[in-house]
Amino acid sequence: MRQAQLAPRQRKAKQQSIVDGGRVSPKLYLLGAAVLLLSIVTHIPLLMICSCIFLCALLITDIWATYCLREIHYQRQLSETRVLFGEEITLSISIENAKLLPLPVLQVDDIIPRALPLKGQTFRKTLISNLVTLESLFSLRWYERVTRTYTVQCINRGIYTFGPAKLRSGDLFGFINRELQDETVHHMIVYPLVVPISSFQLPSQRPFGDYRTRRRFLEDPSRVIGVRDYAYGDSLRRVDWKATARTQELQSKIYESTTTYSLAIFLNSSVHLDNYYSIHPALQELAICAAASISNWAIDEGYNVGLYANTPMSLPDDEISGDLLSEQDLQKSIAEQRKRRTVRVPAASSEDQRKRLMETLARIQSHMGRPLEDVMLAERSHLSNGTTVVVITNRINERMMEILLRMQRSGHAVALLLVGDNPPPTRIAGFPVYYLGGEETWDKLQATYGNIQPDQEEVSTAIAGFQL
Numbered sequence: 001m002r003q004a005q006l007a008p009r010q011r012k013a014k015q016q017s018i019v020d021g022g023r024v025s026p027k028l029y030l031l032g033a034a035v036l037l038l039s040i041v042t043h044i045p046l047l048m049i050c051s052c053i054f055l056c057a058l059l060i061t062d063i064w065a066t067y068c069l070r071e072i073h074y075q076r077q078l079s080e081t082r083v084l085f086g087e088e089i090t091l092s093i094s095i096e097n098a099k100l101l102p103l104p105v106l107q108v109d110d111i112i113p114r115a116l117p118l119k120g121q122t123f124r125k126t127l128i129s130n131l132v133t134l135e136s137l138f139s140l141r142w143y144e145r146v147t148r149t150y151t152v153q154c155i156n157r158g159i160y161t162f163g164p165a166k167l168r169s170g171d172l173f174g175f176i177n178r179e180l181q182d183e184t185v186h187h188m189i190v191y192p193l194v195v196p197i198s199s200f201q202l203p204s205q206r207p208f209g210d211y212r213t214r215r216r217f218l219e220d221p222s223r224v225i226g227v228r229d230y231a232y233g234d235s236l237r238r239v240d241w242k243a244t245a246r247t248q249e250l251q252s253k254i255y256e257s258t259t260t261y262s263l264a265i266f267l268n269s270s271v272h273l274d275n276y277y278s279i280h281p282a283l284q285e286l287a288i289c290a291a292a293s294i295s296n297w298a299i300d301e302g303y304n305v306g307l308y309a310n311t312p313m314s315l316p317d318d319e320i321s322g323d324l325l326s327e328q329d330l331q332k333s334i335a336e337q338r339k340r341r342t343v344r345v346p347a348a349s350s351e352d353q354r355k356r357l358m359e360t361l362a363r364i365q366s367h368m369g370r371p372l373e374d375v376m377l378a379e380r381s382h383l384s385n386g387t388t389v390v391v392i393t394n395r396i397n398e399r400m401m402e403i404l405l406r407m408q409r410s411g412h413a414v415a416l417l418l419v420g421d422n423p424p425p426t427r428i429a430g431f432p433v434y435y436l437g438g439e440e441t442w443d444k445l446q447a448t449y450g451n452i453q454p455d456q457e458e459v460s461t462a463i464a465g466f467q468l
Helices: 026-042 045-067 241-247 281-300 327-339 351-363 372-380 398-409 439-449 456-463
Strands: 002-004 016-019 072-078 088-097 103-113 131-140 144-153 158-162 165-170 177-182 186-190 218-229 251-258 262-267 304-309 343-348 388-393 414-419 431-437
Touching (some): 026 045, 072 165, 072 186, 088 103, 103 158, 131 144, 186 351, 262 372, 281 351, 281 414, 304 351, 388 398, 398 414, 431 439
Parallel strands (some): 262 304, 262 388
Antiparallel strands (some): 165 177, 218 251
């Protein structure tokens, strides 16, 4: 899309710096002037013409190299900054030459995340493995703007950074090149994959254990469903005086029992090396997908949902940079970073809680640190009575089972959701175990919901989802 003779408009200030590519050597000017003087003295017209052309070429080269990147405005725009897994968004790149001097060639190198591919585009890999360079060539006339759009495939959850960008141009003859560093960056969050809870093939009424527990039920005084004989210790506010007068014996009201279910999800995100010293990110993504799907289902059902994980959260670079912070603010930032060693989202039931859980799961990153058992011990005393505990993990040990037994004795229903390539038994130490699958399961889900075209033979199995 091209527009000529653009009208002036308001622009946001950007962090830009021009890298000087040098100038024409003064010795060349002296050489041209000496040749011109010699041609005048010797009365050689051809030599005079050549010297004048040479001096003009030097002057044009200097002027072009000096002003080529002046009044160049680069703009990057994302159609969405919070995206669901599998969606496609638009990345727009605009270049405006707001001056009279045209630019025959302008090269733009923009850094984008490797995990979010662009449809129909090839990239040059950078030294940083999770980034690639989007290379674009432009030719701009005076006062012209060019806009190009790309389709971004959001097939990996996480928080991503677009930018910075580097612009290169030079003189008309290609003798001198200059660079413009545009430090403007954009951040985007891709939420984790959420699949229908039916794909887990769990019973719809009691999917994670026995919800019934005497400690959970409360009585609603506004809902009277009957009367009974007065019992020692009943409050006088409970006495039904009309029924007492009718029966000539003290009668107490019976209130309807009500409760609000709570669900605590403990997610094991630690990375453990196998015998071949390799990690398996697909298993972690499958576990995060399960946590997102369960929490989304539970909020729809009216549960109070909390999330706890033994992992830090990834943050944008501009949130953790301390270059412009004072000493006091820097110490405060460091203290906040230490608190992020684990994820703790207290239980709640609202649309804000749904958004909070999805953003937290999107930011979870792999690490080799604190075991999940420490998080479970720390949060055990903060769980409300009768909370259903769901543990999503890729490994089970004796210490974890001991902690779960303590939770069960405290009135909590417990269920284990296991990810891995080897199916576990259906029950361990009396707890129900649900097998989510392994790396192949995640590949099928990613191909189905991420709009990745698998082989024709795999389409039917990919749509099936989890096989429990």
